[in-house]
Amino acid sequence: MKILANDGISQSGIDTLEKSGFEVITTTVAQEQLENYINKNDISVLLVRSATQVRKNLIDACPNIKIIGRGGVGMDNIDVEYAREKGIKVINTPAASSHSVAELVFGHLYGLSRFLHNANRDMPLEGDSNFKALKKAYAKGTELKGKTLGVLGFGRIGQATAKVAIGAGMKVVAFDPYLEKANLKLEFFDGQSLDFEIETISKEAVLKQSDFISLHVPYQNEYVIDEKEFSTMKDGVILVNAARGGVINEVALVKAIESGKVARAALDVFEKEPQPEIQLLMNSALSLTPHIGAATNEAQDRIGVELASQIINILK
Ligand code: NAD
Numbered sequence: 005m006k007i008l009a010n011d012g013i014s015q016s017g018i019d020t021l022e023k024s025g026f027e028v029i030t031t032t033v034a035q036e037q038l039e040n041y042i043n044k045n046d047i048s049v050l051l052v053r054s055a056t057q058v059r060k061n062l063i064d065a066c067p068n069i070k071i072i073g074r075g076g077v078g079m080d081n082i083d084v085e086y087a088r089e090k091g092i093k094v095i096n097t098p099a100a101s102s103h104s105v106a107e108l109v110f111g112h113l114y115g116l117s118r119f120l121h122n123a124n125r126d127m128p129l130e131g132d133s134n135f136k137a138l139k140k141a142y143a144k145g146t147e148l149k150g151k152t153l154g155v156l157g158f159g160r161i162g163q164a165t166a167k168v169a170i171g172a173g174m175k176v177v178a179f180d181p182y183l184e185k186a187n188l189k190l191e192f193f194d195g196q197s198l199d200f201e202i203e204t205i206s207k208e209a210v211l212k213q214s215d216f217i218s219l220h221v222p223y224q225n226e227y228v229i230d231e232k233e234f235s236t237m238k239d240g241v242i243l244v245n246a247a248r249g250g251v252i253n254e255v256a257l258v259k260a261i262e263s264g265k266v267a268r269a270a271l272d273v274f275e276k277e278p279q280p281e282i283q284l285l286m287n288s289a290l291s292l293t294p295h296i297g298a299a300t301n302e303a304q305d306r307i308g309v310e311l312a313s314q315i316i317n318i319l320k
Contacts, residue, residue: 005026006026006027006029006048007049008029008049009029011032012032012053013051013307018308020313026049039065046068047066048069048319049072051072051073051075052075056081059083063090071094073311073315074096076298077096077097079096095315099160101303107300108296108297109168109244110165112272112293113148113242116269118145119142122142148169148173151174153176153216153217154217154218155179156228156229157222158183158202159183159220161246161247166178167188167190170200176202177205177214179205179206185202186202187201211233212237212238214237216244217243217244218243219247219252221247221248222248227250229245229253231253231259234259234266235265240267241265243270244269245269245270245272245273248273249276250275258287261290268289268290268291269290270292270293271290271292272293
C-alpha cells in the first residue's frame, strides 16, 4: 500500500512504515496536482502537516484514500467531519510535540527574564563600542526560581509546561474551565519520579497571582487575554503565547506593554500569520519566534512514529 507524506515525515516514521510493508512517498505534490497524483499512483494514505489542504473536493475526487493523517495537533486544514462521514479515518498526533512547546516557552521565559532578546539584538551593533552601557541596561534580570507561573489551559502542553516549571523551582497555578485537577509525574534522569497534584483555580486568581503567564488554550471565538484580563494581572508581568494567534488581543498587548503593565512578552504565534503586524516585529519588549513550538527533531521523530503505528494498527 502506498502512503504519500506530502508535507514530509521523519526518517523514523518512514522506517517503521517500510518495515510493515508500506511504500512511503515523500514528494511534495502541488495542491492543484494532488487529486491527479493520488489517483494515478493509487495512494491509500495521505499524510500532511499544516501546508497541504484536504478539503471536500479533494476527498470526493480521491475515493481510494483510507486514512488522512495530520502530523501535529490542529486539523484546521482538513475537512475532518466530512472525511469521517465518508468512512475515512482521520488521525493526528496530539501528544508528540507537547514537551517541545514547553521547552520553547522556557527558552522565551529565561531569555525575557535576563533581556537576552534585547542583548542579542544590541551586541552585534554596539557590543564593542558600548559594552558598559549595555551591561548596565541589562543588569536588572530576575530568576524564575521561586516565582509563580500561571498556566491558562491545562491540557497536554499546559501540563508539560507546568512540569518544566516545577523542575525549575517555580510555583505553578493553573486555570482550565474543563478540568478540576491534574496529576503531573516528573521523571528524573536516574529513574526517580515525583508526583504533583495541581488543582485548577479561577482565571482571575491565576491572573492576579502570576509573575509569569503562559497560554495553552485552543483557538476560540473570543480573546482569552484582552484589556480586562491585562488589567487584572500583576504590574510587570511577563507573558508567553505559544498557543494560537488570536487568543491574545495583540493591540491590547502592545498597550499593556506601553503602560508598563506587561514588562515583556514572547510570541510564537500571531493573529496574522505568515505576516505578523510590523508593530509587533519592531517592539523591543517582545521575544519573537516564527511558530516553531513543535519544531524539534525529537517531536518530528515522535510524530512520525506515532503516525506510523496508528496506520499499522488500522490497516494491518
Ligand atoms: P489540549 O486540548 O490538550 O489542551 C487545551 C486545554 O485548554 C484543554 O484542557 C481545555 O479544557 C483548555 N481550555 C479551553 N478553553 C479554555 C479557556 N478559555 N481558558 C482556559 N483553558 C481553556 O491542547 P494542547 O495540545 O495542550 O495544545 C494547546 C494549544 O497549543 C493549542 O492551541 C495548539 O494549537 C497549540 N500548539 C501550538 C504549537 C506551536 O507550534 N506553538 C504546537 C502545538 C500546539
